[in-house]
Amino acid sequence: MPSLGRYFAHAGLALLPAFALWWFSLQTVLLPSLFVLENQFLQWTYERAQARLISRQNGMEWHLDTRLLTPEQPKTPGRIRTWSARVGNPALFTLGLPLAWMLLLASPRRRLAKTLLATLILLFGIVLALGIKVNLTMTQLLTAETPFKVYVDANLQLLHDPLPVWPSLILGYLNSFFVYFLAVGLPALLSYLFNRQWWHELFAGKELQ
Amino acid sequence: MKLFLLIFALLALTGLALLKQPFFDPAIELFCLGLAWITWAIVSLFDGGITLTEAVLRHGTHGFALEVTHECSGLPISWLYLSALVAYPLLAWRHKLLAAGVGILLIQVVNVARLVSLLYLGHWLGGEHQWFTLIHEYFWPFLLNLSALAIFVVILFNDRMASPKSPPSASAG
Numbered sequence: 001m002p003s004l005g006r007y008f009a010h011a012g013l014a015l016l017p018a019f020a021l022w023w024f025s026l027q028t029v030l031l032p033s034l035f036v037l038e039n040q041f042l043q044w045t046y047e048r049a050q051a052r053l054i055s056r057q058n059g060m061e062w063h064l065d066t067r068l069l070t071p072e073q074p075k076t077p078g079r080i081r082t083w084s085a086r087v088g089n090p091a092l093f094t095l096g097l098p099l100a101w102m103l104l105l106a107s108p109r110r111r112l113a114k115t116l117l118a119t120l121i122l123l124f125g126i127v128l129a130l131g132i133k134v135n136l137t138m139t140q141l142l143t144a145e146t147p148f149k150v151y152v153d154a155n156l157q158l159l160h161d162p163l164p165v166w167p168s169l170i171l172g173y174l175n176s177f178f179v180y181f182l183a184v185g186l187p188a189l190l191s192y193l194f195n196r197q198w199w200h201e202l203f204a205g206k207e208l209q
Numbered sequence: 210m211k212l213f214l215l216i217f218a219l220l221a222l223t224g225l226a227l228l229k230q231p232f233f234d235p236a237i238e239l240f241c242l243g244l245a246w247i248t249w250a251i252v253s254l255f256d257g258g259i260t261l262t263e264a265v266l267r268h269g270t271h272g273f274a275l276e277v278t279h280e281c282s283g284l285p286i287s288w289l290y291l292s293a294l295v296a297y298p299l300l301a302w303r304h305k306l307l308a309a310g311v312g313i314l315l316i317q318v319v320n321v322a323r324l325v326s327l328l329y330l331g332h333w334l335g336g337e338h339q340w341f342t343l344i345h346e347y348f349w350p351f352l353l354n355l356s357a358l359a360i361f362v363v364i365l366f367n368d369r370m371a372s373p374k375s376p377p378s379a380s381a382g
Contacts, residue, residue, distance in 0.1 A: 004366050008359065019351060023343065095351055102355075173226040177218070180225065180289055184354040189214075203369045 003202050010106035018098040018105070030094055031059035038062075038090075038130050046138060048159055049150055053087065053134065062087035064137050068159065069149045080151070083144070087137045093126050093182055100187035107191075108198050118190040125186055129178040136171040139163055213296045220292035228284060237279050238264075244317070245277040248324045259328070266328055273332040275324065283320035283353060287313045290357045300368060308364045312357075319356040323349045 039053040042064070050067035068083040100122055104115040142148065148159040192199055227233060241264050249261040260267050267274040290312050294305050327345055334341045 004362070015355075019348065023347070089346075091347065092350075095347065095354070098351060099355060099358075172229075173222060176225040176229065176285075177222045180221070180285060181218075183350070184286070184289065184358055185217075185221075188358050203366065205369075 007106050007202075011102045014102045014105045015098075018101040021101070022094070022098040026091055026094065027058050027060075030097075031055075031090060034090060034094075034127065034130060035059060035062070037127060038134050041131055042134055042138070045135070048152065048157075049138075049148070050152075051138060060089055060091055062090055062134075064134065064141070066141070067150050068141075069151070069156075071146045083141055085137050085141045087134055090130055090133075092179060093129050093133070095183045096122055096126075096187045099184065100190060103187055103191035104194065107195050114190075114194045118187070118194065121190060122182065122186060125178075125182050129175070129182055132171055132178060133175050136168060136175050139168040139171060143168055213298060216296035217292050220295060221289055224288040224292060225285060228288065234279075237282060237284065240284065241277045241279065241282050244282065244321065244324070248277070248321050248328070251321065252325055252328065266324075268328075268332045273328070273336060275328050275331060277324065281320070281324065283316055286353055286357045287316050290316060290361055293361055294364075297365065300365065304368055308368070312360045312364055315360050316353070316357050319353055323353065 035053060035055050042051050042053055045051075046066070052065050054063045054065050055061070056063060063084060064087050065084045066082055070081045070083055073081055097119065100118045101115055104118050105111050107114050142163040143165050144162055147161050149156055150159050151157075228237070245261060245264040245266060249259060249266055252259045252266070258269055258272075260269070264277040265274050266277070291309055294300070294308055294312065297305075300308065327341075327349070330341055330344060
């Protein structure tokens with residue numbers, strides 16, 4: 001069997017175990033850790049808006065809650081209506097992990113080390129990309145037409161005028177790219193970079209041990 | 210390598226941004242209609258109980274229904290495959306054209322297999338079942354990504370074997 005076929009066979013053997021491991025770790029470790037990190041970044045970045053993330057459906061749905069007041073307020077005293085938005089499904093950003101595990105575990109040498117290193121790199125990318133997604137949601141919210149007011153220490157304050165549309169447009173395009181790059185581009189790139197010599201020799205038609 | 214990544218990133222960003230523009234919605238909807246029709250035509254060969262109304266495939270008149278929407282088109286991953294092909298420097302342009310056609314066709318074959326499997330899984334398990342959600346939202350996108358990557362590697366490998374050139378330097382940028 002040619003080396004490429006052998007490589008695909010090895011990777012194929014890891015397909016279901018990698019996916020199962022990813023699914024199991026998603027709700028137990030990955031999403032809760034990512035939620036804590038991203039929530040902290042959000043609170044630091046949008047402190048005056050008192051923004052925070054809310055997790056629903058076992059962490060598979062993130063929503064963004066703020067203390068920014070909507071233009072229309074309830075007539076009932078003591079009640080306020082604030083802006084909130086749906087961030088989306090964070091699990092989609094982690095779909096590159098099982099692919100990376102498959103590809104790196106089929107490496108000709110030092111499989112475990114390469115897999116662990118690729119996992120760390122991917123996790124770093126996932127944190128950045130999710131940060132973009134959360135910020136995208138916040139900027140989309142802040143492009144609403146009226147100036148924003150917020151209660152800070154029981155005082156009503158004017159936060160700032162609405163943001164222009166272009167930051168959320170650019171973040172939206174970057175977000176689309178990163179979802180797919182993390183899902184397939186980065187795992188493929190890491191598989192190539194970590195086994196560069198092997199891939200070059202394979203494409204040159206030489207069999208390697 | 211750096212040039213490949215730069216061209217790939219620019220093409221991918223541009224294409225994915227364009228696919229979100231309302232201008233292309235009618236074309237994408239037409240593509241989804243075509244995809245739904247092809248899926249129905251294949252399924253009809255062995256199951257006469259599937260009906261097709263616009264882009265909605267349904268079991269009987271009140272059974273589980275699957276609508277082929279923009280998210281089911283496979284166009285984003287097809288565009289990424291095309292971007293990688295265009296950015297790859299060691300392939301002649303006429304080979305790239307052939308590889309683009311063959312590769313996108315194969316990706317859509319996998320996509321149609323996905324639609325057929327989801328049509329029956331949804332019918333047997335129900336659309337709200339956790340296994341259906343797992344397979345629909347996570348496993349099949351994972352398989353589609355993997356398929357596109359495998360098709361890209363195999364096409365490059367076959368082209369290399371068919372017309373061997375001197376091996377690229379391992380430190381090529």
